Amino acid sequence: MKSIVIILATLALIDLNEAAGAQTVELSAYIESLCPDSRNFINNQLKPVYDKLKAAEPQILTINLVPFGNAKLTFVSNSTVQPKLTFTCQHKAAECDGNIIQPKSNVF
Template structure:
């Protein structure tokens, strides 16, 4: 009986340690940027399923945008125009729902795989396909909450040191390293595998 208790405790400890050892991967991107689209669609998403138990993914759809507060309201100007701002805001409102990492990844990939990622109907379809609450997303989009979330994305982007110069930018474990970013953009799997401590997925 005692040995069974010890075995259970051991299993729980191992599970906790594995969870804590996940590599954090932050993707700073612009929805309408061809380089961002290419990275998510062709270098990140095809390998996500084999890496997902080893990484914690954060999405920051802001890039080289600007935000200023005018008469108590946030004004957002995006590098690739108003439709990019619209799509970015829909995305942060969806992420605010707190769905699983898998759902968030599939939703973001779906949006960036649209023929035109700024098309509202297409974004709604991506939300529906991945079980997001479109009514809640629209409420967030229209009531000012989406602008607040975008401003937070901007603040996070501006805190990068050195400052963001290219899109997409990949940051591991909350510490920006330009060399690692360049390596990740070239070979995301190999670079991410190098960051995983201990047992690695088969693709490594």
């Protein structure tokens, strides 16, 4: 449901941009590299809309996939050791690794 709201909001912004001279709309989607729901959203909702808009107006939409999603950032500070920053991902360590690699392969 949230995905549909995001897409509708994007389309509304695009409509406003057409009236204002067809400026580029930037959309950021916070996803998880191993999450089946994230993959489903990208493949079945985001990509088809992106392809349609790209065919009609190539410069109208820029998509930024942010692979952080449902992750937790923890800062541990202790007087005996150096402060440490850790990430915990919903789908375990492999997802954290994927989230690190994914920005380098942003296809949009």
